[in-house]
Amino acid sequence: MEQLHFKTNVQIKSIIGKDLINDDNIAILELVKNSFDADAKRVEISFLNLKDNDDSEVESYSHKTSRIILTDDGVGMDIVDIREKWLNIAYSEKKTKSRQYDRLMAGAKGVGRFSCDRLGKYLNLYSKKDGDTFIALKIDWKKFEINDKDTEIQSIALDYEELTSSELLQRGILPFEHGVVLEIIKLRSNWVSYDGNRWITDKLSNLKKYLEKLINPNQAFEKNDFGIYLSAPEFLAENAEQEDNDKFIGKVENTIFQKLDFKTTSIECKSIEGGTQIQTTLKDKGETIYWVKEVSDFYPSIKDFKITLYFLNTYAKAFFTKQTGIRSVDYGSIFLFLNGFRIPPYGEFGDDWLKLDQRRAQGYARFISARDVVGQIEILDVDESFQIVSSREGLVKNDNYDRLTNKKNGLFYRVLRRLERYVVDGLNWDSIPEKDRNKISEIEKKIISGELVENDLKYQEDSNTKRRRIYESIHYIINANPQKVIELYINEDLIESKITEEKALAEQEFSQLLSDFENKKVSGELLAQILRRKAEESEELEKQLAAFSRYTTTEATSKAIAEIQQYKKTIEEQTHIIETLKKQLEKIQSEIEETKQNANIRISAAEKKQQQAEKERDLIKQANTYLQSTRTISEEEESFIHIINVYAAEIEPAFEKIDSIVESNNSISKDLIREMGVIRAFFDKILSTASLLTKANIKKLADKEIINLSDYIVEYINKCSEVLFRNIDFKIINDNHVEYYGAYSLLDISVLLDNLISNAKKEHADKIQINIFQEKDKYIVDFSDSGNGVSDPVIGEHMFDVGVTTRYGGSGIGLASVKKIVNDMKGKISFLGNNIYLKGATFRIEFDI
Amino acid sequence: MRTHCLIIDDDNQEEYFNTHVQRVLRAEGVEIVPVFVKPTDRKYLKSDHSGLDLDAIVSDCKNLIDTLDISIIVSDCKVATRKDPFTGVDIILALIETHPKIYKILYSATIKDAIKQILSLLPTKAKMEDTDVNTVIRDLAKIAKINDFVSGKGYEQKVIEYFRNPEICYKQHLINVLKECAPDVIFKSCYPPFNGKTLKEIGREIESDTPQGREFQEELIRQTLAYMVAINHE
Structure with missing residues (x-):
């Protein structure tokens, strides 16, 4: 069977470098991670030629071209390391060992080196292992950016050379014992900008903040031996002007x-x-x-x-x-x-x-x-x-x-x-x-x-x-x-302070309670309330004790728990005392209740009496409304009254004389006698007016007024008769407080009463009794005296006729006046008889209700 | 001739009226029956005793006028208690509203106070500006309908004079005859406008002094004379 192989196209560089590492800050972090894995103690990241550079002027780069120089003091690489590891894409030592140089390794993907491509167009790598020579590797990333399907990445040759310290120095790099220096040239991103007035350095500030967050504040738990430092010598002034939080030069720390x-x-x-x-x-x-x-x-x-x-x-x-x-x-x-x-x-x-x-x-x-x-x-x-x-x-x-x-x-x-x-x-x-x-x-x-x-x-x-x-x-x-x-440890201060505070509060409350109890300020309800609270408190303490007893505790906590137990005991003792107090109080309260009931009965009786007294007082007060008790009068008025009385005294015998003439002479014309009656009636009114001068407003006397007749009779007898009829003992009986309202002239009623009293006096009465009551639909006033009575009662109603002598009170003119007034009031007067209420005569005045 | 006189006074006037008016006019052939309204009567007391009920008094007066043949009203000025906010003037003015034609005499021992009260109804400049002119006219008309004023109690002379006026006497006599002799007889001929009316209704026309009432009286005289002349011929 024949075999096929993957080919690695040259463009994989861009995919890993620029595309996979898609953020400048991440790119720098990846480089830092590599330094960390190389046991570096210090990583310095310097930004150079950002303000003033020839980036846009030169094809390649010069000493004035922008760059980032990342220097670490790690173990460094020799030519073998560079060839076998650094240039070996996707190789990561972490994949073979997680711990190196007593550190857990941070880089994991083996792609961090391509961050340099992300950051700049050129890279000069300088590396040295302790005791070795300096190795310099030059990479122009542009060489990898060829759109050719047949060009594989490994076909691109990279130049490297060995350098002495002086040669390194000539290239602007300070010699070092061991470690790596990455010189990233012609930066792809604008790390700063100029807005015409000042340099904007936010990207640098952000980088520092980003790195701060990426650094564990505890510095990877184990050793506080790794430091990252940022520098940008061109921007010292700008950095100084920044707020502390925005400063970008210095050690990256997370505090x-x-x-x-x-x-x-x-x-x-x-x-x-x-x-x-x-x-x-x-x-x-x-x-x-x-x-x-x-x-x-x-x-x-x-x-x-x-x-x-x-x-x-x-x-x-x-x-x-x-x-x-x-x-x-x-x-x-x-x-x-x-x-x-x-x-x-x-x-x-x-x-x-x-x-x-x-x-x-x-x-x-x-x-x-x-x-x-x-x-x-x-x-x-x-x-x-x-x-x-x-x-x-x-x-x-x-x-x-x-x-x-x-x-x-x-x-x-x-x-x-x-x-x-x-x-x-x-x-x-x-x-x-x-x-x-x-x-x-x-x-x-x-x-x-x-x-x-x-x-x-x-x-x-x-x-x-x-x-x-x-x-x-x-x-x-x-x-x-x-x-x-x-x-388990619980802050014992908290428990103790809680107990102390609760104790103080409970003691204070308890002593207050005892003092209130002494002063009888405590109610049963309050005691019950306190008892309830104490029970809740006790229950809560019990719960806490139970909860804590489940744990193994430190000595201090155990001590605090003992305090709780002690406190619970105190609460229980207090509860007992409060219960005793409550019983005492209940006993006292039942005694008080009994006393209160007795007192209520007495109060109720007293209130009734008071109400009665108030009613009586109100009646008197009401009576005073018709006639003023005493009116201040001038000297002139006093003289005037005196003169009237003197003249009246002169006229009085003349009336007596007329009476006797009328009595002895039957031939006198009735008309004359009637006119004499009119004269006598008005003479009486004049006299009454004079007598009332000190008691009432004169104008008011003549006018009609709506009055309660019962009240006026009482008032008139009480207030006015004291002057005119001092030797007569008056008694007015109106048991049912009968009232009778009408519009009457006070003067008319005064004359009416005066005439009746005057007649009684003439019959030697020393007592007068007035009974006021209601019978069916009649309002009745019975006027009786203790005098000699009517000598000829059979004369009946005629005794009120003018000129009819009744052997009562003189000529009878007075009674005729009385009848006229009563009739004008739409009432009726009649003689009831002698010896009815008192031994003398009794006259009845009645009105329809 | 027989008629009624309404007397409004808080004092008893029965004897006085009988002596000074009734007897005098009776001797002259006029039988005048007094009707007394006493405003201080207990029936006019307000239920809370705070004063007298003017509306009840006026209402009573109107009832009497409507049911009786009242040809003259005499009223005292001081008819209520000191505390009441009205006088006889108020009662008379209220009666004028409904019975403007009845002769009215106002008397008072303090007639000046009554006149002051009446004058207060007269339009002042301020009143003319504030009040609707119709109200002012109505007030004036009311005042004009109080026919006479008497100072003191001596109203009897004015009443007697009123009845001694032959025109009044004749007219009143005619009204009495129409209203009292055969009040319900329906009039059918001789004066077509009154065809279908009762004699009592015709009496009211005359009493109210309507044009037809006046014309009827003239017609009555003419036809009566014609009738008498005809009898002469017989």
Whole structure:
């Protein structure tokens, strides 16, 4: 059988170099990796002739042509190495051995050398092994860019020569003991540009940042003995003007996570004891909250690892920005470092390799999103458990990858969940209150400008409150399987401070309670409430004790647990005392209740009395509304009243005389007697007016007014008769408080009453009784006196006629006046008889209701 | 002739009216029956005793006018209590609204106060600007319908004078006859415009002084004279 062979066309160079390594930064990284694998301690990357060069002027290159010189101090290569390894495409020593020079090898593809093609059109390689001569290899990459199907890559000849130190120096390269110098000439990319005013050096800054991220901050775990240095001598001034974060000249370092250590909550989980155990440490602002050693569930899949995660709350994000110059979200999230070098694109902005955002979108707000956490997963992979797909496509998704990233039981999520429990359930108070969310950007600005330092943050709780919460949630946060826990440490200060604080609070509350009890300020309800709380507290302590007893603990933690036990005892004692107090209080309260009931009965009786008194007072008050109690009058008015009384006294005998004439002479004309009656009636009114002058508004007296007749009678008798009829004892009975409203002249009613009283007085009455009541549809006022009574009762209704003498009260003119007034009021007056209420006469005045 | 007089006063006027009006006019052949409305009567008290109910008083007066043959109204000015916001003037003005033709006399011991109240209805410059002119005209017309004013209680003279006016006397007599003698007899001939009306309705036409009422009276005289002349011939 005949055989065929692949041919390697010359164009494979372009495919590997320019096309496969499609990013300048990656190209440089690949070269750095090669240096690392060659046990270099130091790699220097120098950019020369970027400002001023002859790139566009010369066909080939001169000393003024742009270039990158990458120098390392690795073991270097001799001519055999160059021929057999460097020029052997796709050959990688990593494929035959993972560890070399006591380092895990970083390069894996054997294509890194083609990065030089990506970067520049020409390459001069200078190499020297310790004790050997310098080898110089020259490559013009253009020679490989032939479009010919028959030209194979190996057919392109490359020139090389051996050089002395002085010859090397003549070519502008400083001699060296061992290592490799790559002189990449006529650069394909513009690493800087000029905008007419200044040089733009962003690409250089970006390169440094890129390399920083690619360098494991722990420098590949083992030895801190590898350094990358960037230089660009033409740009010293420009570099000096840059912000710290944008400086591009100097050592490439990754210190972000060390800085963050003091600002954030972090969790570190690493393999110990050859990977059979894992130790997890949770720190908050540098203070260890707990650590736990457990049997590893991931051995032997993931033997040698360290996962460090930093939770960034709003403040931490702002501090991140302040320190790194970029927002944490732009910086990236969780990076994977395999054997010391980063695996892109994992963790870069927009890359969700661990599916954090997907999980948050599907799950709850309780999950941390990619933008809330930064960190790294460092894996030292001796067994090649993890394979890199390409320089930009991360790892092969094999079983080990799944053990690392599986959401359900992967290593990463195990660690993340512990952090989540702490920050979401334990430290949630650190976040900004909902109502102040709109102030976030303002706060961020202040932090970044330095106006606000960590101690100023007002939303953070005081340390005591914070500790208490940490304590409460700590057990839940650990969430470890007790069978797998080898050793547990919990910050004993936290427990102790919690106990001390709780104790002080409980003591204070207890002594307050006792003092309140002494002062009788405590209710049964309050005691029951305290008892309930004590029971809850006791239960909680019991739960915590049970939880902690499952773990093997350090001495300090055991001491703290003993404190909890002691504290629980105190709580129980207090509970007992409170229960006794409660019983006492209940007894007292039942006594009080009894006393209260008795008091209520007495209060109710007193209230009734008071109501009665108030009613009486109101009646009196109402009575006062018709006649003022006393009216201040002037001297003139007083004289006027006096004169009226004097003249009245003069007229009075004349009326008596007329009475006797009328009585003895039957021939006197009735008309005359009637007119005399009119005169007498108005004389009475004048007298009444005079007597009321001090009691009432005169104008008011003559006018009609709507009054309650019962009230007015009471008032008139009480207020006015005291002047006119001092020697008569009045009694008014209106048991049912009967009322009768009408529009009457107060003067008319006064005259009516005056006449009745006057007649009684003439019959020598010393008592007058007025009974007011309602009978059927009549309002009745019975007026009776203790005088001699009507001497001739049979005369009946005629006694009210003018001129009819009744041997009661004189001529009878008075009674006629009374009748006229009553009739005008649409009422009726009648004589009931003698000796009805009192021994004298009783007259009844009645009105229809 | 027999007619009614409505007296509105808060005091009893029965005896006074009987003595000074009724007896006098009776002697002259006019039987005048007084109808008294006493605004301070308990039936006009508002239920809460806060005052007197003007509407109830006016309503009572109107009922009386409508049911009785009232040819004259006399009213005191002070008819209510001190606290009530109305006087006899208000009652009279309210009656003018519905019965403008009935003769009305207002009397008062303090007639000046009554006149002041009436004058307050007169249009002032400000009132003319603020009030609709029709309202002003109506107010003026109302005032003009109060036929006489008396200072003091002596309204009797004015009442007597009114009935001594022969025109009034004749007209009132005619109305009385029509309304009282055979009120429900239907008029069928002699004066076609009133064909189909009852005598009582014709009485009201005359009372209201309508053109046809006046024409009917003239016609009545002519036909009565013609009838009398015819009898002479017999």
